[in-house]
Amino acid sequence: MIDTNLLLAVAFSMVTNFTSVVPVPESDIPKSPQDLRIYRLGTVNSPVDAMVAGPTGAPYWLMGGVVQYFNSPQNYFREQSPERIGNYAGSPTLTSNQVVQVASDTLKRLAKSSSMPNLAPRVAQAGVYKGKRVPFYRVEWPPVTRQGGTVGAEIDVDARSGKIVLVHLLDVAFLDPAAARRIRDQVYTADSSPKRNSWPVAPRPTPDQVSRAITNWLMLCARLQIPTEPNVGLSDVNWNETSLARLMPYSSAGPACFVRFTNGVGFLSLDGTVILHTSGRMQDRKGRVVNNWRDLSKKLERTLVERLAFRPEELAPFSPEPEAVPPAVGTEGTRALWVKWRETPLSRNYLPTSERKPGFAAEFDLETGQMRSIKFDDPSLIGALRRAHSERR
Numbered sequence: 001m002i003d004t005n006l007l008l009a010v011a012f013s014m015v016t017n018f019t020s021v022v023p024v025p026e027s028d029i030p031k032s033p034q035d036l037r038i039y040r041l042g043t044v045n046s047p048v049d050a051m052v053a054g055p056t057g058a059p060y061w062l063m064g065g066v067v068q069y070f071n072s073p074q075n076y077f078r079e080q081s082p083e084r085i086g087n088y089a090g091s092p093t094l095t096s097n098q099v100v101q102v103a104s105d106t107l108k109r110l111a112k113s114s115s116m117p118n119l120a121p122r123v124a125q126a127g128v129y130k131g132k133r134v135p136f137y138r139v140e141w142p143p144v145t146r147q148g149g150t151v152g153a154e155i156d157v158d159a160r161s162g163k164i165v166l167v168h169l170l171d172v173a174f175l176d177p178a179a180a181r182r183i184r185d186q187v188y189t190a191d192s193s194p195k196r197n198s199w200p201v202a203p204r205p206t207p208d209q210v211s212r213a214i215t216n217w218l219m220l221c222a223r224l225q226i227p228t229e230p231n232v233g234l235s236d237v238n239w240n241e242t243s244l245a246r247l248m249p250y251s252s253a254g255p256a257c258f259v260r261f262t263n264g265v266g267f268l269s270l271d272g273t274v275i276l277h278t279s280g281r282m283q284d285r286k287g288r289v290v291n292n293w294r295d296l297s298k299k300l301e302r303t304l305v306e307r308l309a310f311r312p313e314e315l316a317p318f319s320p321e322p323e324a325v326p327p328a329v330g331t332e333g334t335r336a337l338w339v340k341w342r343e344t345p346l347s348r349n350y351l352p353t354s355e356r357k358p359g360f361a362a363e364f365d366l367e368t369g370q371m372r373s374i375k376f377d378d379p380s381l382i383g384a385l386r387r388a389h390s391e392r393r
Contacts, residue, residue: 002041002048007187008033011052015060018067021109023102025163028072030054048184065179066112068169075165076126076136077156082325085129092135092159096123103139103155106164112176119144119152135159138166144173203244205257210237213257213269216389220274223307224300226371229263238262268375273386276375279363287335287367289327294320296364297339300371308388314381318359319344326366335367 012033040051061069126134143152156166241260260266264280318341327333343357363373
């Protein structure tokens with residue numbers, strides 16, 4: 001059992017210590033434990049590893065007793081929308097040498113050993129916008145140990161402000177196993193009943209629950225014209241990856257049921273309403289781009305209105321944006337593209353993606369034009385989905 005309230009307090013302490021030595025943007029710093037939310041809990045390494053997010057949605061990955069990863073929404077290198085590149089332009093206040101010094105000093109403060117070798121970093125500047133280089137830099141260090149892969153650590157710096165917008169400590173040399181053990185002892189209590197291992201096991205749905213969920217899922221796929229594989233019956237369920245869980249902020253609706261089939265297809269049902277469908281990993285992601293993402297997005301909006309009885313005013317607050325720069329129609333490129341509908345800004349002033357409420361998202365195959373995955377995030381849209389589902393039973 002994990003005491004999540006205590007874990008949040010520990011997480012806040014770790015994030016506070018991290019931001020005291022790393023000059024991150026002020027808006028990304030939580031002011032109290034109430035500013036943090038746990039979005040992911042447990043990894044293959046420890047049940048108390050966690051990803052928490054602060055007021056702007058900036059993730060802090062707590063792993064191995066340290067803040068192993070931080071990424072600000074104000075990071076050019078992680079920007080997904082070409083329309084927002086202009087927001088990262090400006091005049092630098094730091095030279096490239098000063099950027100390296102800031103990043104190197106920060107990495108030394110994060111190192112858990114004073115004997116950390118002095119490795120020479122690689123430096124790359126961002127691209128060009130309107131004839132001028134964007135004043136963002138990525139600084140990478142080689143691995144310290146043989147377990148560090150090809151990169152040991154990376155830090156992104158906004159040279160306009162001198163703020164660090166990304167820290168990724170990939171080498172195990174930066175972890176703190178002793179602190180990780182203290183955190184685990186503090187917030188985690190193993191079940192006293194005999195088990196083959198100490199990992200908390202997610203509760204499993206009953207075959208009857210899964211059978212009803214499959215019926216609702218197939219109904220949704222039919223209405224949204226999502227092609228389904230032939231082997232998606234109760235006998236094809238991968239029970240090792242099928243579980244019940246409470247989702248924030250929807251925990252009042254009861255446990256959500258995630259079902260995974262042996263062919264990789266999966267879905268998530270919340271109190272009988274399917275809010276996520278995934279076709280699994282695409283085997284061949286490269287192909288010829290035949291369909292425009294805007295046309296596919298408009299088609300999905302029409303389908304939601306015509307086949308699921310969504311009201312146009314329920315979709316109106318959200319506008320679609322591609323998660324990555326889409327390849328041009330008629331070219332060879334990546335076929336799979338996620339499009340996310342987020343809250344449309346009420347003014348023309350820049351509003352970071354993290355501050356715009358997510359509505360729903362869909363993954364399209366740009367070659368066939370088929371929708372491969374869809375998920376609903378906004379509670380009002382989930383309510384509309386539930387209404388549509390109950391009306392057509």
